[in-house]
Structures are given as structure tokens and as C-alpha cells.
Amino acid sequence: MQECELLATCGFFQKYQDTLDMACRGFIKTYCKGEKMDECRRKAYRAEHGVPPHDDMLQSGQMMPKSYQQAG
Numbered sequence: 001m002q003e004c005e006l007l008a009t010c011g012f013f014q015k016y017q018d019t020l021d022m023a024c025r026g027f028i029k030t031y032c033k034g035e036k037m038d039e040c041r042r043k044a045y046r047a048e049h050g051v052p053p054h055d056d057m058l059q060s061g062q063m064m065p066k067s068y069q070q071a072g
């Protein structure tokens, strides 16, 4: 299976990989383990700034809505 090379160090993936939220699982399936991994805005952010974005920034570049954010 093809996977993003940043899986092990990506805060979003580490935090949300076991989520049951379907929308979030969709993002992981499409980006982290799917055909859009090279379009991930988190990846672009890291390349541009040299540091990872906030864990709650989505692959689309938007922030995870507060009500969906998980603790820690």
C-alpha cells in the first residue's frame, strides 16, 4: 500500500489515525494513504516553513472544526 512518507512524524496522523469520525477517516484514506498525498497542505506547510503545522490543521489547509478536535 502506498503511504505518505511523513506518516510516522505527522502530528495529524498520530493524533487522528484511530478516529471513528468518517470525514476524518476519509481525509486519511484520500491523502495519507491515497492518491492525493502529494497535494497535502500539511506537507506543503512543512516544506515551506521547515516545521510541522498545528496537529489540527487538515490536509486541505483548513483547521479541524473545534467540535471535532480531539484532546492531546
Ligand code: SF4
Residues within 6 Å of the ligand: 004, 005, 006, 007, 010, 011, 012, 013, 031, 032, 033, 037, 040, 041, 042, 043, 059
Ligand atoms: S496529513 Fe499529510 S503530511 Fe500528514 S501523513 Fe497525511 S498526507 Fe502525510
